[in-house]
Amino acid sequence: GAVVSQHPSRVICKSGTSVKIECRSLDFQATTMFWYRQFPKQSLMLMATSNEGSKATYEQGVEKDKFLINHASLTLSTLTVTSAHPEDSSFYICSARDPQRASYNEQFFGPGTRLTVL
Amino acid sequence: GDSVTQMEGPVTLSEEAFLTINCTYTATGYPSLFWYVQYPGEGLQLLLKATKADDKGSNKGFEATYRKETTSFHLEKGSVQVSDSAVYFCALSLSNTGNQFYFGTGTSLTVIP
Numbered sequence: 001g002a003v004v005s006q007h008p009s010r011v012i013c014k015s016g017t018s019v020k021i022e023c024r025s026l027d028f029q030a031t032t033m034f035w036y037r038q039f040p041k042q043s044l045m046l047m048a049t050s051n052e053g054s055k056a057t058y059e060q061g062v063e064k065d066k067f068l069i070n071h072a073s074l075t076l077s078t079l080t081v082t083s084a085h086p087e088d089s090s091f092y093i094c095s096a097r098d099p100q101r102a103s104y105n106e107q108f109f110g111p112g113t114r115l116t117v118l
Numbered sequence: 119g120d121s122v123t124q125m126e127g128p129v130t131l132s133e134e135a136f137l138t139i140n141c142t143y144t145a146t147g148y149p150s151l152f153w154y155v156q157y158p159g160e161g162l163q164l165l166l167k168a169t170k171a172d173d174k175g176s177n178k179g180f181e182a183t184y185r186k187e188t189t190s191f192h193l194e195k196g197s198v199q200v201s202d203s204a205v206y207f208c209a210l211s212l213s214n215t216g217n218q219f220y221f222g223t224g225t226s227l228t229v230i231p
Contacts (some may be wrong), residue, residue, distance in 0.1 A: 006161070034219070043207065043221045044162075093161050095219075106150070107211070107219060111161035 003027055004096050006110035014118055021079045021113045023094030029042055029074035030096035033069075034107060037093040050077045084117040091115075120145045124208045124222025131149050131187075131198055139182075139193040139225045141208035142183075149210040151184050151191040156205045156224070165206070198229045 003026040013019050023033055031052050036044040048058045048069050056069035066088075068080040077096075081088050091114055095107040125140040140218040143149065150169045164173030171186035180195045191208060208222040 002183075018145070041224075043217075043223045046218065067140070106152075106164075106167065108164075109154070109162040114159070 003103070004030075004094065004108045004110040006092075006094055008113060008115050009111060010017070010114045010116075012116045012118065015085055016083055018080055018082045019084055019115060021081075021092055021094075021115070023077045023079070023096070023110050024079040025075045025096045025098070025108075028096075028100065030077075031074065031099055033071060033094055033096045035069060035077070035079050036093045036095070036101045038093060038112075044093060047079075076090050081115065082085040086117045089115055089117045120149070120210065120212060120220050121211055121220040122208050122220050125225050127205075127224070128226040128228060131227070133169065133200055133229055133231050134197045135229075137193070137195040137198045137202075137227070139208075139227070141191045141193065143189050143208075143210050143220075145189075145210055145212060147212045149212050151182070152156055152209045152211065152219075153180070153182055153191070154207045154209060154221075156191060156203075156207065157161050162207065198227070200229045200231055203227055203229045 005024045007022045033050040035047045038044050047062045048056045050056045050069045050071040052071045058064045071077040093112045095109045121144045123142045152167045153165040155165045156162050166177040168175040168184035174183045182193045183189050205224045205226045207224045209220050211218050
């Protein structure tokens with residue numbers, strides 16, 4: 001149980017285009033999902049917290065107009081990188097909390113999406 | 119603030135060697151502690167966890183004990199294998215921060231035959 005998927009796993013796009021990444025909780029309902037960004041050989045940086053049915057909470061320094069997050073259902077959150085540029089190239093990872101396991105403060109991570117902007 | 123400090127890498131070991139990766143934390147409350155492993159090109163997989171002081175998490179031969187007195191959660195394995203080569207992340211989560219995770223910088227482990 002507690003499986004999180006991401007789609008696509010890899011995407012290459014041209015500079016100036018927008019890319020949407022999906023994060024799904026497959027076997028549980030996730031009231032809260034998190035989006036992280038990971039640069040090569042570095043740790044994960046939290047970008048935003050996504051709550052179902054409300055606006056995402058962005059971390060300081062993350063452009064909310066560039067990284068659009070939508071959490072329209074209890075099993076799906078999307079991250080859209082708008083007008084992508086080469087510096088947006090990175091590994092994006094989502095995670096989700098299972099409210100049934102909230103007492104363990106645990107998050108379940110997706111496999112990540114490798115974005116390359118040419 | 120809340121944070122995790124993790125042993126710098128990279129670490130290179132011979133097969134069957136003993137592994138220790140140090141992790142210490144700073145937290146304002148009572149965190150849950152985790153070790154995650156990331157294989158090349160993949161996302162994070164939970165390796166083990168501990169939710170309260172003196173708990174020992176274990177999985178696949180790896181162990182870590184939640185030490186409140188030293189604020190540590192060191193990862194150990196008695197005999198590493200080539201397949202253990204990966205990046206290991208120590209992390210904490212606090213319920214009073216909405217379960218936000220604080221990650222260490224990661225330690226790259228390479229095990230050579």
